Amino acid sequence: MKKIILASRSVDRSELLKRAKIPFEIIFSNIEEEYYKRIISNPYQLVKELAKAKVLDVKQRLFQKKEDALIIAADTIVELKGKILGKANNKEQAFQILNKLSNNSHNLITGFAITDVIGPKLVCGYDQTIVYFSNITEREINQYIESDEWMGRAGAYSIRDKAALFIDSIEGSFSNVIGLPLNKIFKVLKKEFNLNLLEL
Amino acid sequence: MKKIILASRSVDRSELLKRAKIPFEIIFSNIEEEYYKRIISNPYQLVKELAKAKVLDVKQRLFQKKEDALIIAADTIVELKGKILGKANNKEQAFQILNKLSNNSHNLITGFAITDVIGPKLVCGYDQTIVYFSNITEREINQYIESDEWMGRAGAYSIRDKAALFIDSIEGSFSNVIGLPLNKIFKVLKKEFNLNLLEL
Numbered sequence: 001m002k003k004i005i006l007a008s009r010s011v012d013r014s015e016l017l018k019r020a021k022i023p024f025e026i027i028f029s030n031i032e033e034e035y036y037k038r039i040i041s042n043p044y045q046l047v048k049e050l051a052k053a054k055v056l057d058v059k060q061r062l063f064q065k066k067e068d069a070l071i072i073a074a075d076t077i078v079e080l081k082g083k084i085l086g087k088a089n090n091k092e093q094a095f096q097i098l099n100k101l102s103n104n105s106h107n108l109i110t111g112f113a114i115t116d117v118i119g120p121k122l123v124c125g126y127d128q129t130i131v132y133f134s135n136i137t138e139r140e141i142n143q144y145i146e147s148d149e150w151m152g153r154a155g156a157y158s159i160r161d162k163a164a165l166f167i168d169s170i171e172g173s174f175s176n177v178i179g180l181p182l183n184k185i186f187k188v189l190k191k192e193f194n195l196n197l198l199e200l
Numbered sequence: 201m202k203k204i205i206l207a208s209r210s211v212d213r214s215e216l217l218k219r220a221k222i223p224f225e226i227i228f229s230n231i232e233e234e235y236y237k238r239i240i241s242n243p244y245q246l247v248k249e250l251a252k253a254k255v256l257d258v259k260q261r262l263f264q265k266k267e268d269a270l271i272i273a274a275d276t277i278v279e280l281k282g283k284i285l286g287k288a289n290n291k292e293q294a295f296q297i298l299n300k301l302s303n304n305s306h307n308l309i310t311g312f313a314i315t316d317v318i319g320p321k322l323v324c325g326y327d328q329t330i331v332y333f334s335n336i337t338e339r340e341i342n343q344y345i346e347s348d349e350w351m352g353r354a355g356a357y358s359i360r361d362k363a364a365l366f367i368d369s370i371e372g373s374f375s376n377v378i379g380l381p382l383n384k385i386f387k388v389l390k391k392e393f394n395l396n397l398l399e400l
Binding site: 016019020021129134140143144147159160161162164165166167168169170171172173174175177182183186187197198199 | 216219220221329334340343344347359360361362364365366367368369370371372373374375377382383386387397398399
């Protein structure tokens with residue numbers, strides 16, 4: 001069995017794979033995300049290019065070690081009316097982002113890329129989920145921000161945690177909204193890499 | 201602060217509350233679920249009546265002890281073309297249920313009931329989420345069933361676990377699909393019980 005490498009620091013992505021009982025190891029990629037964000041304004045292109053850069057970075061390092069493995073990376077952003085909302089750097093930014101999401105719907109887009117170390121194949125794609133937020137008051141946003149859930153998360157919230165209180169409904173992939181579109185990845189691995197995640 | 205009691209054996213419901221950082225205790229209700237299932241065929245009415253029976257059972261016991269608390273109970277079923285699909289009792293039933301869900305959409309309905317021990321108020325409601333399953337092969341269903349995830353779960357699957365691989369998309373409440381519609385419960389508690397879950 002080929003090893004699966006998740007090239008991501010996201011605890012949410014790791015948990016998705018763990019709960020699906022998929023064995024994997026984590027290797028962090030080391031790319032200049034800001035560079036891509038400056039030059040690509042299309043949200044779909046951005047997440048795919050970021051995911052691609054992440055897998056290629058890890059692939060290069062493993063190739064030097066001559067270790068074969070399947071590498072998966074992803075990048076998630078929130079898009080609201082054509083604008084990309086990233087992660088908040090501080091509480092003020094978290095407040096501003098959540099205030100925009102309140103009483104509104106946004107699009108949560110995850111780009112993913114999959115490659116193996118030995119071999120030229122690289123497949124990338126994306127999935128998206130529309131998220132409908134309730135009308136939350138400024139006081140509620142401030143109460144939420146105290147929980148620190150906003151830190152390190154696209155759109156400054158975590159649907160799996162306290163922010164579940166604010167979310168009326170979603171439309172689209174369930175696992176994507178947590179950070180990794182498992183259904184699409186399952187299909188790509190079967191079709192393109194001859195790997196069935198149910199057989200691990 | 202009034203204690204919150206979750207009248208449910210569901211690990212998924214407990215985890216939802218834990219992850220939302222809501223302090224609570226668990227007291228199991230002890231009702232004859234089969235009785236309700238025999239006499240009520242409407243899925244929405246059934247889940248509400250079951251949730252109501254569960255909170256009232258726990259309420260009665262706590263009332264004797266003169267302990268005030270807020271009690272929350274819920275019941276989840278899967279509805280497919282007007283028919284209720286419950287939990288599977290064995291692998292064969294799990295296979296039959298999953299085979300019906302494959303390449304199809306179903307409705308996941310959770311009824312909930314909330315009451316406090318001292319006081320007559322009892323509020324109940326429901327939320328629903330449409331779940332779209334991929335086309336899964338008989339072989340894949342059998343591989344899935346080996347994981348034992350089907351046990352004790354409405355529709356014989358757990359969206360948070362391996363079944364995430366099979367689910368193309370959902371439409372509706374995110375937390376409801378796990379077992380408890382937190383957004384609706386948050387609103388009911390604020391409006392009807394003067395309790396703000398963000399302030400706990």
